[in-house]
Amino acid sequence: MTVAASTETPAFRIEMLWRDERYRSGFIQAITMMILMLAVAWLVNNAVENLAALGKTFDFGFLWQPANYDINQRLIDYTSRSTNARAALVGILNTLLIAVMGCVTATVIGILAGVARLSKNWLVAKLMTLYVETFRNIPVLIWILLTAAIVNTALPAPATYRGLETGPVVVTNRGIYIPTPNFGDGSLVLLIIFALSVAAILMVRAWANRRQEATGEQTPMLWIGLGLLVVPSLIGYILLGAPITLTYPELKGFNFQGGIQLRDSLIALWVALSLYTGAFIAEIVRAGILSVSHGQSEAAYALGLRPNRAMNLVILPQALRVIVPPLISQFLNLTKNSSLAIAVGYMDATGTLGGITLNQTGREMECILLLMGFYLIVSLLISAVMNLYNERVRLVER
């Protein structure tokens, strides 16, 4: 006897939309989509109505009109007659400048402080704990404003240098002046020589690694590398008749002329962001080193590796896997925090595009959209790098 299974499907009833698993997910998504579309339509409709009521249009034409304001810190040519778009570009470059400078110094400070916090020396460890806790628990904006105040009040004014012999680097309350390099005839050749020697170092290193893997013999890479880096460029520099010279800053009138000026606002921002982010990086580094189990370093010592080789070959590669992802998100944070430049008057993207251009043209919608777009692109790029790295060093288990 066989019992014929009922093949008849029950008739569709409306409550099956949320009771029956076959329909439920589709139903929920359809509802979500509808609510979302309605919300977006409502927002856009409101925006259109409001803009119309104010007599405003939505177009980016203002970008090609003259900006009519000066930017004191700039990496490319810019005058007040340049377009708003160029002003925005100057600001974007300034953001990238502070981001790169800050990331480099924050990493150095963070690694030093993180290692020092693990020091066997009680005093050093406690001092570093004090540094980390102080900087982590006080808002970065306060640090930026405080550093700006220190730079502006504690450093000497340019006028105090009158009649004094100033060296290549001059520190004043308007900023730090460093020499400008002048590229004369033949400097291109010199740069090519330098690039070639860097390439040579990489090639020799690859060869040395292959040789060590094949024969076990080590090549003294440090000395070969240093020699390759310095000697060809030095010979080229002398043979070409010193093509690169430096212009020192000189006191003329009330201010220094010549040389590159790192403005007070740039320095305040740079120092504050580096120290602040450095405190976070210190914790990341410390956690990374602590995450490598003690047995690993003991095993390395048992193999007869000396401490620095044990560090380089056994501990660091494992610690880096833990350190790098949060480190990169700290870089991202630093880049985003650099938008606080607006508080000390450093003209980054927020100061130009989201500040003066916005206020002068009254194009809030367009300016803020562009500004957000810029930061989004930067952060997406940074997280793409992070994902690539994660993919490379991921532990492959079983």
Added chain:
Amino acid sequence: MSDLHAETVPYVARTRFEPQPPPVASSGVLGWMTQNLFSSISNTIVTVLAIALILYMLPGMLEWAVFHSVWNASSIKECRDIITASFGEGATGACWAVIHERFGQFIYGYYPVSLRWRPDVAFLLLVVAMVPVLFRTMRPLAYAMGGLLAIKLLIALYDVMTGAKVEVLTGPTTVLAVIAGILALVVGGEKQRPYWIWFTLIYPVIAYFLLWGGLVLQPVDSSKFGGFLLTAVIGVTGIAGSLPLGILLALGRRSMLPIVRTVCVIFIEFIRGVPLITLLFVASTLLNYFLPPGTNFNIVLRVLIMVTLFASAYMAEVIRGGLAALPKGQYEAADALGLGYWQSMRLIILPQALKISIPGIVNTFIGLFKDTTLVSIIALQDPLGLMKPILANSTWNGIVWELYIFIAFMFFVCCFAMSRYSMFLEQRLRAADRR
């Protein structure tokens, strides 16, 4: 047997040596110093350098901040005169008098003086509302209220000694503190905790009416909000709002439904990709465009919305980490028990995931609390924003460090307390894993 023993053991000690004290170099203060400060030559050099640094920095700072400081003056000029008179020409010292004089403004902003008891009560009730969430019994509340009353007594004593009017002991906060303290002692056991939680749930409504007014209370415009009151309002709202919103976003990001997931991913990545300051610009200039024509709700409320959305995106990522860290078996076990999606999340998955993500959650809270200072850039009167009018005033023009140090100190206390609490909580919750 005893013969055998005599043959195998060539020597047995017949006398007992008296125990000797450990070598000096490994015990006591001296031993501790040899081990931790002077264990090697390089270590000694580093120690000496560190001590030199401390000796170089500390005396000058102490002299400026403590020994040469002035606590009672009515202008910066008076401060400087007092310092010159007592410590000679050229001496510098901190003028804390500015904090003393503007303390009320730093705490309440421009909130009407006669109504300041309302933020006080709101703060006291906030403590009451927080304790059942943070601790297992209400006993810490009794201690807190006792401490508050003790501080009030001290202030009253100070007032009596200086001949001022004693008002501090008769305010509504005293009455409330006594009531809450007694209640916490009498019905503050672990069993009564759910009832206290009910109070926590209705607290936002109470706080709203206390701060903004309405019903029987006189309304206060939020442009009057300022100082640490504003910081606390933004911080607490952001914290309270971002946790549930973040949980929903995290669940949405791990959802099986592609549209829900995409929406959550776009929202999270967008918010995390832009700096908070651009979102605050949106709040201050753009948000009104997206609302029906004619609506104009005030800037503090707009900032609250933006800060909550901002924090919830970060919270979502932290909680997603916790969800991902749970072993797959937990999800399967929940399914095997026949629990529905929300049941399994509420009873099995989320409690464990949230426990794992506590450090991250508290870090997000701390970050949010610190980020409240950014509202000073869009001209709200938080403590940093309040500095401008004080510095512009000719009575205090020239004061810089004192204000920064005071504000920084207040933030440090709050953030440090939060991070220590998170450590305590981790310890407490780890008890489940200990065997």
